[in-house]
Each structure stands twice: as C-alpha cells, then as structure tokens.
Amino acid sequence: KNEVEQSPQNLTAQEGEFITINCSYSVGISALHWLQQHPGGGIVSLFMLSSGKKKHGRLIATINIQEKHSSLHITASHPRDSAVYICAVRSGSEKLVFGKGTKLTVNP
Amino acid sequence: DAGVIQSPRHEVTEMGQEVTLRCKPISGHNSLFWYRQTMMRGLELLIYFNNNVPIDDSGMPEDRFSAKMPNASFSTLKIQPSEPRDSAVYFCASGQDNSPLHFGNGTRLTVT
Numbered sequence: 105k106n107e108v109e110q111s112p113q114n115l116t117a118q119e120g121e122f123i124t125i126n127c128s129y130s131v132g133i134s135a136l137h138w139l140q141q142h143p144g145g146g147i148v149s150l151f152m153l154s155s156g157k158k159k160h161g162r163l164i165a166t167i168n169i170q171e172k173h174s175s176l177h178i179t180a181s182h183p184r185d186s187a188v189y190i191c192a193v194r195s196g197s198e199k200l201v202f203g204k205g206t207k208l209t210v211n212p
Numbered sequence: 213d214a215g216v217i218q219s220p221r222h223e224v225t226e227m228g229q230e231v232t233l234r235c236k237p238i239s240g241h242n243s244l245f246w247y248r249q250t251m252m253r254g255l256e257l258l259i260y261f262n263n264n265v266p267i268d269d270s271g272m273p274e275d276r277f278s279a280k281m282p283n284a285s286f287s288t289l290k291i292q293p294s295e296p297r298d299s300a301v302y303f304c305a306s307g308q309d310n311s312p313l314h315f316g317n318g319t320r321l322t323v324t
Contacts, residue, residue: 137312145301145320149312190255198243198307199268202255 107131110191110203117210123178125206127191130172136164137200138165140178147190150176181210218304226324234275236285237306245313246279246289247303252279255303261287276287294323 109128117123127136138150151158151165153174158165162181167174178185189201217236237244238292245260259269261281269279276295281287291298301320305313 135310139315145318147303147305147315147318148316152310152312193254197268198245198260198262199257200245200313204254 107201108191108193108203110189110206112206113174113204114207115209117154117181117208119182119210119212121181121210123181123185123208123210125176125191125208127176127190127203129174129191129193129201131193131195133169133172133193133195135194136167136174137192137194139192141190141205143186143187147195150189153159170175178208183212186210216304216306216314216316218302218319220319221317222320222322224322224324225294228293228297229323230290231294231298231321231323233289233302233304233321235287235289235304235316237287237304239285241306241308241314243307243309244281244287245305245307247305248286249301249303249318250299255258258289258302263287291321294321296323299323 107130111126135154137152140150141147153167162179164177186209188205188207189203192200219234243262246258247255249255257271259279264281279289299322301318303318305315307313
C-alpha cells in the first residue's frame, strides 16, 4: 500500500464547477505539499501546510492531522486549471513521499 | 531569481552511453533534491543534499547512478552506463529549511 493515496485518479469537470481532490496518508508527517504539474511537465508548489487551511486565489487546501487527510479545492474551475495535482508528505526528514497524482481536465 | 535551472531539457542517447544531468539551485537554498518521474512509478526521490552533503541516497536505483554537489550552486546526476529503463523525466528541486520546494523544468531522458 502506497503511503500516500490520492483520489480520484482522474477527474473531468465542466468550467465553473467546484473541484475537490483528496489525499490520505498513513504516516506521521511534519508537512504536506500540494503540487501542480501542467502538460509540458513543469512542477509548481501550490501549498505547504501542516495544519488548518490555506487559500490562494481560487485554490483552498485543508488538512486534518488526526484523520491523516488533506483536500485541495478549486472554486469556479477553468480550463487552465487542467493539470495533474500531486500530494506529497514530509515525515521527519526532508524526504518527500508522493502520491500518484490526480489528472484534472476542465472542459469549457 | 531565475529559479532552478536544469540542463539539458532533452537528452537522447544510446544504451551504454554516459549521461550527465545538471542543476543550478536557487541561490541561498540549502537543500537540493533529484527526483525521477515515470508513468509507472510517478515521482520518486533519488537523492537529496543538505548544505552540499548527500543526506539520503537510498532512492538511487543502482551503482550506475551517482550524484555530486561540489558547491552550493551546482549539482550533477550521472548515469553510467545508461539503459533503456532509465528513460524518464529527471527533476531537480531546491528548498530552504521549511519552505516549499522549487522545481526545475526537468530533463527528459530517452535511452534507446
């Protein structure tokens, strides 16, 4: 069993829809990262959080340490949000363990 | 800042050849990571350095892989000899203490 599980694996939405991507992990962590990878490959760090909730524009990330679960929400989704979203956790050391990613496609 | 700079962007080589991937981290960052991404296994950590010292190389698949960080502004990942199963995208990332990581654009390696 992978230490970091993401769901869904693939997600297709219509422009304007509210999107939720989930991440569950099985180890104690010091931080959780949400990353975005666009076609073409570049990876961008969206959030790093260890508790509570963070918001940046239309993106919101939450984490529940007790339940070992995090969600990434996108409000008013847009085709340019189409990308692979990757959850990664850090436990103790600097080493990150990655989920397999969620491929999001937002259709106009 | 120009961000993390990787070169080359693409590398096509024949099996058995030596491959060297290069990375320039963001100035001031004290951690540097080499990751490999494949369709089957996703992103995997190969090795990371802290203050130019290798801390964890448990992800380096075989002795054919080696990485160096001779100074704070440069790192290399070398594969010798290369094999077709090494084909992947190799990412370098740098960070500072508890800050988010910054990734380079990656090197797409194809070994034929």
